[in-house]
Amino acid sequence: MITLDELLEKDRKREEDGFKRKIRIGRIVKPVRGGGKEKIVVVPTTVEEKFVHDEIQLSGEEGEGESTGGTGEGEEGDVIGEERIRPSGEEGEGEGQGDGEGPGQGSGGEHEFESNAYELGKVLSQDFELPNLVDKGGKRTLVKFTYEMTDKHRGFGQILDKKSTLRRIVETNISLGNIPDVSAIDTSTFIVSPSDMIYRILSREKAYESQALIFFLRDYSGSMSGKPTQTVVSQHVMLYSWLLYQYHKQVVTRFILHDTDAREVDDFYKYYSYKVAGGTKVVSAYRMVNELVEKEGLARDYNIYVFHGTDGDDWDTQGKEAVEELRKMLTYVARIGITVAKHSYSKSKPTEVENYIKGSGLLEKHPHLIRMDVMDEDAEDARIIQGIKNLIS
């Protein structure tokens, strides 16, 4: 059976022959009821392009979903069921205790995603040639090595560990039959072999000193539904995976969604699947990040990354407040990356977010701290990865 690596290798060859790559790294997400950690499996996917009919609904009124079959009682027009758009309410009502998730619970699931995401990060770093993280001089190093005398070694070393050595000698003599009576031991008859000597030896220890804290911010307002969300989420999954790899899994993530208000959600699945039909105020999310960092004193302990995905719409067209919050953020972050997944209909003209961020001059002033990447909503993987390079290089 062919492996994922071999498939990706083949896919890379396509570019040499002048064709586009076809394999995307996809994700299958399984939500777990009751607040447990969802399971995510990373798989390759591909689409076989053909001439096919588009399934979009053109004549439908706004807010009308797809029709299907059904059976049961009721008159025409009767409502037969309801489904919440913001599933968060369900936790509060249905479970009674939305926050009852213990620290130990569901960690297996979490680990499963992490290990997969880690693999993906590796693939991204190696196969897609993403740059390795540049050490930010001012911040602490990622991994620190200390030399300690904690390791034991037989035969040679710096300091003799008397207790261990004695224990070893006794063992040897028991096995040689040199201790006939345990109640009356004559230590002078012991046979002592050089390999029984146990020493403490100087060794290199890995100490994780600093961690990365990543804030993922996503606009989940009505205009984001469909492709912009897909594009942004794909990019954020890859970013997350890549940072996980770069920081040797020492990564803490926080997820924030916003429309006109911001809210924090506790896992990637919710981050990825929630949608509402509301308006957009970008500032709400930025403000929330600043508040969280200040309240919890995060700036001291972490390398903080903030990634924000949006379609560029903002009710606050001047972005005065948003820029203000960004300035505040720039005082502590390692990097802010703003992704604008533009709607195809607004291709020609810049969006509000683009306008005010460019207008603020922050991009030129702090090129190492803040980046913005603008792409089409239907960008392909190659473009999304290029976007990651733009944001982090």
Next chain:
Amino acid sequence: MEIIDQHVKGIMEGCKRRARDAGLSFEDESLEYIVTNRDMIELSPKVMIPTLYDYWVHDVRVISGKGMYELYPNNPYETVINTRPPISFYNDNNPDWLNVMIFYHVLAHIDFFQNNLFFKHTWDYDFTGQALADKRLIAKYRSEHGRWVDYIIEFARGIDNIVGYHDQVSKSVSPDEKRILGKLDYYFDIFLQKEKKVSQNEYLKEITRYNQIGSKEDGEKHVVQENDYFIDVRIKYPEFDAFYKRYIEKKEDIRIDVMQYLMRYSSFLEKDENKWIKTVMEIVRNTSIFFQPQIRTKIMNEGWASIWHEMLFMKDDRIRGHEVDFAKVNAGVTAMPKVGLNPYALGMRLFYHIADMEDRGCYSWDYINTHDELKRKKYNSSVKYSSSEGIYSKKGFDRIFSLRENLCDFTFINSYIDQEFMNKHKLFVSGKRLNKERMTWQYYIKSRKAEAYKEMLIDTLYHPPIITVNHEKTAQGPLYLVHKFEGKPLKVDYIENTMIGLEYLWGRSVRLETSEPSASKDTSHQRFVNYWNPPAPAAPASSQAKQEPQAIVWKRVLYVMENRKLIKREIN
């Protein structure tokens, strides 16, 4: 993967005997294999044909299938493939009584494969054998041409859904029927009128001359008369035979699909070093045509299998004591969901409904002219039938047997979903809408009318776009494709890569004419214009009560693929 043991095979043979007695018909031989879920995952990207050619897309599907299985383990009961002998795959942990049910299900599928006329072109050969030969050939090409074989497969598969399947069906079902005019008809209908444009007077003279020859040699054979007649024609029009020959060639050409057209006329594929490409294309095309009927008879095939496993299982004396187990599994497979569609359940209920209607003589003028709801319900033209027995008379069975032979999903649904069926099973079209106050999706009953339900179902059926080659325009060089617009646009994202493949196979640039919604309809400018020129004076009552959804303006556009670059132009 291993063959079933003698004990289970014995059960299968018992099922075959009982199924034959009930009227199903299939070949004697069949092969049954026990497989694991893992085998199933590995087989399903190859449409369960173990010998299908290798292709990297299948490998991608297998890897993602395994990932999917990790999260959502599932246990498929069975799969049958339409080969000679038919091969069926079973899960390795089925108890005997369940196998009895599944075997009946499988036998009904086999009966369907071997009797439905849409499958006729698959009856004469064993597809697994053919596929194995193809697989070896492709492996050989791969050793010679490397990854270019995969590109060719990709390009060919890009157009394998627009193959002329229906032409294949009509050819195999009625091979003698000619679409081409005979010499005589051609002479009078086309040659004289369109090619030579003779005057009416002359045309009538010709007819008279023909009739005279006929009357002169009364009793002689028709052919002789015709030959005599054409002796004079050839003297007058020495070019006639050449014209006729060209007409036949052209007529045949019109019926060929895009793939055949490429294989026949692409100058790129004509080169000696590219001949192998045609073989690969032929393999892809044949494979697609083989699978086409399966996609187009899903509801019928599953419905057919479900009614038979239900009827035969309940009559089987070997499974006494497992009625409750059966009821549970059967309900799981054939229940109608409150919202959504289940092809097994729908097809099964529709077959039962048709048998019942036929039994009661409802497919008659008399019934159609009965308008009293109560009388319709109790309508029964035959005395023998009593609905309480639940078993249909020969008439009812004959009708559904003939349907399984002659219909596909579209004709099945289009002809037989009626209001009686809707009412009997309380069916409706469900809609889904956003409730902004409550921030919920609301599911509601959109319609209980048979017409609406039918339309919704037909919309879910497999229907690739109709795309053909325009011969005149192609004669100028670039391949000119025309999409016959049927109310749905093409998926724009897929056009580019498909056309890159076409350009490669054609060896020159490719054009595609299609329809797209006009983008300008939403601009405020347009709205302004519409304000002054209201489109059509709609009925005042309805326009006030509810805002009419804006009609979409369609325009024809031309996609041009040249040097792997795609551009779009509007056609005026």
